[in-house]
Amino acid sequence: MNKILIAALIFSTAFFSSCEREKPDPGATASVNMADEWWVKMYLNGVQVPLGTSSTSQFKHFYSYNTAENDNHMWFDDRGTFGSSKRFKAMVVADYSALTFSGANLANLGQTGTTVTITNGKVLKGVGHSKTNEKTDSIFLNVEFSGDAGKIYTVTGHARTFFIDDDY
Numbered sequence: 001m002n003k004i005l006i007a008a009l010i011f012s013t014a015f016f017s018s019c020e021r022e023k024p025d026p027g028a029t030a031s032v033n034m035a036d037e038w039w040v041k042m043y044l045n046g047v048q049v050p051l052g053t054s055s056t057s058q059f060k061h062f063y064s065y066n067t068a069e070n071d072n073h074m075w076f077d078d079r080g081t082f083g084s085s086k087r088f089k090a091m092v093v094a095d096y097s098a099l100t101f102s103g104a105n106l107a108n109l110g111q112t113g114t115t116v117t118i119t120n121g122k123v124l125k126g127v128g129h130s131k132t133n134e135k136t137d138s139i140f141l142n143v144e145f146s147g148d149a150g151k152i153y154t155v156t157g158h159a160r161t162f163f164i165d166d167d168y
Contacts, residue, residue, distance in 0.1 A: 029066040031074045034099055034123045038062040038139050039168055040157030042086065051082045059168040067091060074101060078110065088116045099123040115146040128158030130166040
């Protein structure tokens with residue numbers, strides 16, 4: 001009986017271990033250290049620009065995310081939260097090691113037929129603070145709209161924590 005039990009144990013161990021597969025590591029996208037959701041404000045000459053129709057908060061939702069090519073380009077997208085006159089979605093060139101991004105005369109998919117120029121873009125790890133003072137990443141960029149040439153707007157804010165109390 002013991003020999004049968006030992007043989008069954010050896011057989012079952014060999015059978016089940018042969019069925020295990022090494023799971024592939026999907027890795028991360030190239031933009032993993034810069035892609036995020038952000039709460040941002042926009043300024044012109046140090047004065048905050050009213051965005052959208054909400055008067056309850058001037059923080060607006062902003063997104064940075066990977067391109068399908070997973071290369072040194074990223075999307076920066078307000079998804080319409082900046083309102084119709086300052087809306088933008090543009091693909092920038094990113095330096096992932098320096099956490100910087102920029103681009104000149106980029107096609108603005110947020111406003112057909114316009115371009116945007118983004119300069120001085122950077123993500124600062126761990127230097128931002130959320131609404132409840134949680135430490136988070138910070139974002140900064142300057143943007144110039146072709147329809148508003150000569151005016152350089154500053155967009156600055158912090159990463160979304162996904163805690164309800166931190167949302168605006």
